[in-house]
Amino acid sequence: MNPKQIQEFKEKLEKEKNAVEEQLQTIAEKDSHLKDDWDSKYPRMNSEFGGSALEIGADEVEAYGNRLPVEYALELKLKDINIALSKIATGGYGKCENCKKDIDDNRLEVYPEARLCMNCRKK
Numbered sequence: 001m002n003p004k005q006i007q008e009f010k011e012k013l014e015k016e017k018n019a020v021e022e023q024l025q026t027i028a029e030k031d032s033h034l035k036d037d038w039d040s041k042y043p044r045m046n047s048e049f050g051g052s053a054l055e056i057g058a059d060e061v062e063a064y065g066n067r068l069p070v071e072y073a074l075e076l077k078l079k080d081i082n083i084a085l086s087k088i089a090t091g092g093y094g095k096c097e098n099c100k101k102d103i104d105d106n107r108l109e110v111y112p113e114a115r116l117c118m119n120c121r122k123k
């Protein structure tokens with residue numbers, strides 16, 4: 001991969017990072033102590049269906065329940081984006097973490113934060 005390509009992927013990743021962070025801000029609050037850890041705005045309950053859940057409306061429980069997987073998916077994506085950006089900084093971006101081969105450019109176009117090549121992902 002040449003430096004120009006890497007620069008393009010870097011810009012793409014930074015744009016995606018901003019977009020993901022914006023999305024996270026609408027559904028979660030950034031934890032001020034832990035970097036890159038986000039908490040859903042809804043107060044944490046001891047257990048999903050524990051006693052406190054009975055005291056709040058069913059709609060709220062449902063809204064909270066629906067929001068968590070989205071938050072989780074966004075957090076994972078943000079984590080992968082940060083990993084990709086640090087690989088761009090230190091070298092090794094675009095290589096599969098498993099087999100160390102170059103990840104296909106077409107795949108990186110769609111998922112610039114990809115950590116595995118198509119072959120390893122299938123396994």
Ligand SMILES: [Zn+2]
Pocket residue numbers: 096097098099100101116117118119120121
């Ligand atoms: Zn691989």
